[in-house]
Amino acid sequence: MPIMKGGAKEHIIDILKKYAQPLNMYIGIALVLGITYIGQIPGTISFQANTFWGRLILFCITIIIADTYSWIYALLMALFAVLLISVSPRTYVYKEGFNATEVKRVREPHKWWAEKVLQENPLGIEEEVVNTQAVQDNSNSNSSTNSSR
Numbered sequence: 001m002p003i004m005k006g007g008a009k010e011h012i013i014d015i016l017k018k019y020a021q022p023l024n025m026y027i028g029i030a031l032v033l034g035i036t037y038i039g040q041i042p043g044t045i046s047f048q049a050n051t052f053w054g055r056l057i058l059f060c061i062t063i064i065i066a067d068t069y070s071w072i073y074a075l076l077m078a079l080f081a082v083l084l085i086s087v088s089p090r091t092y093v094y095k096e097g098f099n100a101t102e103v104k105r106v107r108e109p110h111k112w113w114a115e116k117v118l119q120e121n122p123l124g125i126e127e128e129v130v131n132t133q134a135v136q137d138n139s140n141s142n143s144s145t146n147s148s149r
Contacts, residue, residue: 024069031076038083046088055085 034041048054058081066074115122 024073027065027069028073028076031073031080034080035076035083038080038087041084041087043089046084049081049084050088050090055081058084 049058062074062077062081065077114120
């Protein structure tokens with residue numbers, strides 16, 4: 001029984017062998033750039049990387065890179081994953097309603113004294129930082145009482 005040789009299979013294998021080295025270089029450059037500019041990654045992406053599924057995906061990608069490329073690239077990927085998790089926000093900010101007020105979900109187990117005393121379990125914080133100004137008197141008179149006479 002004759003076995004076919006050549007054809008599209010040989011051409012595809014040849015193309016993959018030709019472009020394997022540039023692909024290795026591109027992945028290395030992408031890892032170095034990702035580590036360098038870790039602070040520029042949006043908070044929504046880094047928040048998702050800090051969830052259970054995000055950490056599982058980062059771990060699997062690290063194992064795949066270690067198996068496919070080299071231990072140096074696996075070390076770079078592990079460093080990228082650790083840095084991404086370390087800069088991720090601990091609370092999720094999302095816009096809600098028509099007036100687009102920011103509501104942050106509470107994920108930290110630490111409770112304030114008032115929450116412990118009143119036995120409250122808040123799900124979100126609408127305003128975390130509040131700016132106040134002193135009361136200003138815009139009247140033109142110098143006295144504190146005005147007379148109508």
